[in-house]
Amino acid sequence: MCTENNEVYVNIYDKKNDNIESKLLEEMVKELVACTMPLNFHIEALKCQSIIIRTRLVRQMKAYGGVGTEECKEADILKQDFEGLIPLIEYKNVWKNKYEEYKEKLEKAALETTGKILLFNNKPIDPRTHLVCGGSTENSENIEGNAVRYLRRVLCNYCEDSPYSLNYKDISIDELEKKLGLELTNDNFMKDITINKFIDNVVRDEQDRVTRIKIGNKEFSGKEIMEILDINSTRFSWRPQIIRFFTVGKGDGLGLCQYGANSMANNQTLAEEILKYYYTGVIIKKIQNPCINKPLEGKIIMIDPAHGGESSDDNVGNHGLREKDVNLSIALYLVKELESIGANVYLTRDKDEVIHLNDRAQMAKDIGPDFFISIHQNYFSHCSKSGTEIYYFRGDKMAKELAEEIMPVLTNEMNTLNKGIKSAEFFLLREIPVSSIHIEVAYISNFDEERILMSKDFRKKAAKAIAKGFINFYKYI
Ligand SMILES: [Zn+2]
Ligand SMILES: [Zn+2]
Structure with missing residues (x-):
């Protein structure tokens, strides 16, 4: 049985050779960590x-609801998007006598985080990183234009001592022109450029010779400059040739600051705490292995087909369809x-058959399922009302989350209106000590919905949709 998280496979499309290969997710994590973070970093930083790498991959994997790659329908990722997917053994000549140490570190980092990913709103995040933030990370809207709730600015003085915290690069005007697509040297404004506090107060005579010039905080005559700088004439002009760009940090400042993370790790902060510091509001969870196709293995679910028995107080449709029968039928498909x-x-x-609410509650108490699901069909005195509703007991977070997964699939499959997920104090929701939801699949009092509820196919569809909601809920345990 393959229930272990370390047996999850990723399908990789190699565009160059036009083939698909499967690789263990955990193996890929090691390989990609090896080429995206300095390996002399602390183990908690590597964790x-x-x-982060695992999240990036799972986010694309189809088995977890990811979009895969546009290049190939059957694959999860495009090999060419992930440079550095090479077996660790190939680093032997690169890492030399550090090879064993680094390999062990990578293995430990992957193993101790096996299957764990970063989630926001129950979805894998886009885990951005940069090398050094230089004092604070950045809000996503300032870099990419759109506000991402987990990519918020946080202060970071942890990367102060990194080799990249302060740096500069000299760029010549030629290079600047080429790279920015400008033509500065022919522009007149570049001639005799005055730079405040650097070169200004220039005075020339009618022959265009410089008579006075202020450089820095010192005044000179044109002749003095000619002699001191050993240039040919007092009839001179100037333009900058090189501009020095000073930088603080390295990278765009989005998400996790790698040097900052390493320094936090050196100060005894654990990996998950570090991640939660840089990614605002995320949670860290383990993924379920999709290869077993039994994502609900080990889960106990109790289904409650509401009402029952000829004398039942269930709702009845305009054509005589009875709620108790529809509930039971959907429940049996759902089983x-x-x-x-x-x-x-x-x-x-x-x-x-007739089963009293107290007895239903008692069954739930005796068995103690992970979830208790009551299935109903709604009724309203006017036949125009239609749609799907789901109720949960106030404060039952798990039930609400499950309802949020079921509702979109159910309304989409049944083509019903989403009438909302609401809290309620119904007897069973209140009495049962486990997470419970109450689903009003559709309105039996509405002509169209009574008609679809009569159809076996639609009942099956409803059951399938509720099960799909469960799968989505348990995708990340
Ligand atoms: Zn930083
Ligand atoms: Zn009912």
């Missing part, structure tokens, strides 16, 4: 980078769906 993805499923009733 941060392992989680099959959930069992096929590994769940252990219990029903409060499996036939048309």
